[in-house]
Amino acid sequence: MIREEPEKPIVVGIGLMARDGRYLIRQRPPGSAMAGVWEFPGGKCEPGETPEQATVRECHEETGLATIAGRLRRRLVHRYPHAWVELFYFDCTTADPAAEPRPETGFRWVEVQELLTLTFPGANEPILEELSNEAGRTTDPT
Ligand SMILES: Nc1nc2c([nH]c(=O)n2[C@H]2C[C@H](O)[C@@H](COP(=O)(O)OP(=O)(O)OP(=O)(O)O)O2)c(=O)[nH]1
Numbered sequence: 077m078i079r080e081e082p083e084k085p086i087v088v089g090i091g092l093m094a095r096d097g098r099y100l101i102r103q104r105p106p107g108s109a110m111a112g113v114w115e116f117p118g119g120k121c122e123p124g125e126t127p128e129q130a131t132v133r134e135c136h137e138e139t140g141l142a143t144i145a146g147r148l149r150r151r152l153v154h155r156y157p158h159a160w161v162e163l164f165y166f167d168c169t170t171a172d173p174a175a176e177p178r179p180e181t182g183f184r185w186v187e188v189q190e191l192l193t194l195t196f197p198g199a200n201e202p203i204l205e206e207l208s209n210e211a212g213r214t215t216d217p218t
Contacts, residue, residue: 085153085160089131090118091143091168092203097211098185100139100177101194109158114194116165117183127151127164135168140178142171149206154199165203187211 093100093116101114119134121127128145135143146167153162177183186194188211191204 082160085162087121087127087130087162088118088164089121089127089129089134090116090163090165091131091135091145092116092149092165092207093135093139093141093143093168093170095170095173095185097214098187099191099207100141100183101186101191102138102182102184105182109156110197114191114196116200128166131164131166131168139181139183141175144169144171150203152199152202156197156199161199163199 091100099116101116104111104113104115106112117135117138118131119138121130122133125133128148132143132145135141146169148164149167150165151162153160155161188207192208196204
């Protein structure tokens with residue numbers, strides 16, 4: 077079978093939803109690419125949508141939380157065996173600072189130190205390193 081190479085990567089918006097030094101993550105659902113691997117909420121842009129709009133929509137759909145996107149922290153392009161993706165990572169917060177994700181979504185708040193012990197998609201490596209450096213800076217008393 078001949079598979080045509082796509083001309084452009086698939087554009088994906090990802091929300092780094094932060095609260096008190098923790099981030100919202102879950103394991104990718106069975107049947108998805110990289111099932112079982114941990115992920116931040118996010119997904120592909122729909123036609124006409126900006127990466128920021130996709131991030132806010134996907135975070136809301138996946139967690140049940142009304143989401144506010146802040147700064148674009150990083151944009152990177154990555155080739156997986158299953159897809160060529162352009163990932164836009166936005167710092168995000170929940171509109172209601174006390175709201176919790178719907179329990180059935182599997183999302184939970186995790187400290188940066190624990191994030192570093194979990195398996196994420198390969199493209200997330202620089203982001204995890206950056207979050208780790210930032211967490212180190214805020215806990216270092218010197
Ligand atoms: N959600 C999410 N996707 C990530 C992360 N890191 C990373 O490389 N990705 C990749 C995996 C996928 O190739 C792509 C997201 O696509 P997806 O399949 O989860 O998106 P979707 O929810 O729109 O998918 P679909 O089931 O509707 O087709 O981005 C991450 O931290 N979170």
